[in-house]
Amino acid sequence: MKALAKVKPEVGLWQVERAVPEIGPEDVLIKVRKTGICGTDIHIWNWDDWAARTVPVGLVTGHEFAGEIVAMGALVEGLEIGQRCSGEGHLIGKLSRQSRAGKFHLDPATRGIGVNDQGAFAEYLRLPAFNVVPLPDSIDDEIGAILDPLGNAVHTALSFDLVGEYMLITGAGPIGIMAAAVARHVGARHVVITDVNPARLELAAQVADVVPVNVAETDLRSVYPSLKMSQGFDVGMEMSGNHQALDQMVDKLVMGGRIAMLGIPPGKSPVDWSRIVFKAITIKGVYGREIFETWYKMIAMLENGLDVRRVIIHRFRADVFVTGFETMRSGLSGKVVLDWG
Ligand code: ZN
Numbered sequence: 001m002k003a004l005a006k007v008k009p010e011v012g013l014w015q016v017e018r019a020v021p022e023i024g025p026e027d028v029l030i031k032v033r034k035t036g037i038c039g040t041d042i043h044i045w046n047w048d049d050w051a052a053r054t055v056p057v058g059l060v061t062g063h064e065f066a067g068e069i070v071a072m073g074a075l076v077e078g079l080e081i082g083q084r085c086s087g088e089g090h091l092i093g094k095l096s097r098q099s100r101a102g103k104f105h106l107d108p109a110t111r112g113i114g115v116n117d118q119g120a121f122a123e124y125l126r127l128p129a130f131n132v133v134p135l136p137d138s139i140d141d142e143i144g145a146i147l148d149p150l151g152n153a154v155h156t157a158l159s160f161d162l163v164g165e166y167m168l169i170t171g172a173g174p175i176g177i178m179a180a181a182v183a184r185h186v187g188a189r190h191v192v193i194t195d196v197n198p199a200r201l202e203l204a205a206q207v208a209d210v211v212p213v214n215v216a217e218t219d220l221r222s223v224y225p226s227l228k229m230s231q232g233f234d235v236g237m238e239m240s241g242n243h244q245a246l247d248q249m250v251d252k253l254v255m256g257g258r259i260a261m262l263g264i265p266p267g268k269s270p271v272d273w274s275r276i277v278f279k280a281i282t283i284k285g286v287y288g289r290e291i292f293e294t295w296y297k298m299i300a301m302l303e304n305g306l307d308v309r310r311v312i313i314h315r316f317r318a319d320v321f322v323t324g325f326e327t328m329r330s331g332l333s334g335k336v337v338l339d340w341g
Contacts, residue, residue, distance in 0.1 A: 003060040003122035004321055011047050021126035028132055029071035030125045034145035036064030037328050037336045045325050062121030063089035063114035066144025076129040086144040088131040089113040090288050104291035123340055133295050138303050146335055150308060151289035152262060153178035154298045159260035159284050160235050163187040168233040170249055171240030171263055172200040174335045178308045179237050181208035185306045190227045199332045207310045220252055243269035250275050258282045311335050
């Protein structure tokens with residue numbers, strides 16, 4: 001089969017021929033139809049310090065996918081050949097206290113497809129049946145391929161009660177934009193999204209009913225009067241990994257405000273803890289998706305009118321993946337989806 005692998009410890013990915021994966025008794029084999037390119041895949045492409053430390057050379061990468069079950073192990077129950085599906089890319093252990101308590105997303109032994117184990121940038125993917133998420137007819141393969149990052153957005157957005165709240169999202173990448181759409185869908189009063197990249201803010205306004213603010217040009221406080229805001233934002237979602245953005249968020253939050261953090265600041269960043277203490281702010285780190293509650297909620301919202309399709313702005317055949325990656329690396333893009341046929 002065709003696959004995209006990290007053949008050499010340097011910048012890039014290479015198309016390779018690999019054997020179709022063999023499945024164990026509790027696995028399924030998935031014919032991959034569409035895959036999304038993630039920021040993580042760009043780190044792997046760029047072969048930065050994190051990637052060089054984490055990803056074994058030779059690995060088939062990719063973790064955002066939709067496809068169809070074409071083979072099943074002898075012990076698999078409740079699934080059928082021909083079932084369209086996406087799936088949770090975090091392969092969890094079953095032995096930890098967290099797993100045994102049903103908090104699968106907090107299992108410390110988690111391995112990621114396309115990061116630690118063979119990934120989805122391939123014609124076929126082996127996946128434990130446990131990880132399969134069947135897709136209803138209402139969710140096509142293209143949306144199926146971005147459920148992983150949409151799940152990050154949903155997990156972050158549902159971290160706190162948003163009904164009637166003023167929300168600030170820092171970072172208008174695809175996940176920030178989708179989180180904004182989710183926040184509006186569940187009843188946030190207003191969502192302000194910030195970035196310093198005009199193209200991303202423009203895309204945010206096309207995808208979701210949000211107030212985009214370019215913080216390189218505009219003082220965030222200047223939007224307060226038109227939104228009838230007096231004190232500041234009730235809930236923040238940090239999606240940029242930029243420590244100035246986090247500083248700004250702490251500054252603009254109300255007393256008792258809440259922050260969900262998905263953005264990953266590089267290295268250690270200075271934090272003014274005294275302001276966090278005196279404003280009685282709650283901060284929650286968000287990792288992955290709740291398995292499988294986030295998937296359940298996400299599919300329910302998509303079936304109930306949540307629309308994030310416009311965040312996908314480029315579609316390429318898998319054999320022109322280089323163009324897809326270059327588009328992502330330009331920094332201007334929304335989601336890029338590769339078609340595996
Ligand atoms: Zn991803």
